[in-house]
Amino acid sequence: MKSKLHRVKITQAELNYVGSVTIDEDLMDAANLIENEKVQIVNNNNGERFETYVIKGERGSGMVCLNGAAARRAQIGDIVIIIAYGMMTEEEARTYKPSLVFPDDNNRLVN
Template sequence: MFVNVLKSKLHRVKVTQAELNYVGSITIDEDLMDAAGLMENEQVHVVNNNNGERLITYVIKGERGSGIICLNGAAARRAQVGDIVIIIAYAMMTPDEARTFKPTVVFPDDNNRLVKE
């Protein structure tokens, strides 16, 4: 048996673009992808804190250091530029693996940049 467990999330990033006339997905700054351990084409859930919308899509690599968070295609109807979203990835693992697994949670600044510690 496997369970679906939180793998990683980008907590409270700001939508910088919404492109309706584009093949669907979410474009994410490559720095943010690396920090959260997200891969291009990986499935993610997107939760919009401003309007309660939730959607499932896949990741497209965005320009490194740009801070881009862009909902593409039909997903662009679920958010407006400036909305705050949480981007969540899950992983399948055995219950034994899940008990000890520690997810990666990234808290970018207000401009979708990684915070230096």
């Protein structure tokens, strides 16, 4: 695991979109997520697990929007975990510290 946004709330779902998950740029920065990076999304409400890629959302908005086919995997208000994985050598993996982010109930960073 490279990065994790733990228990963020889905704020939007846009079925008629090319695809992806749009995430508030503040959350992306805190979790060390990169635009177009592949992520796994785990829905705590219904058990769905799926993969997509990240698009930058408006900074400070708290946005977590599922786009395209991913919009069928969750409803607005569902709580999800967004995880990114990275490739590294075994030596690097033994000392790597992932970026773990635990936002508040409104997808805002907690100091």
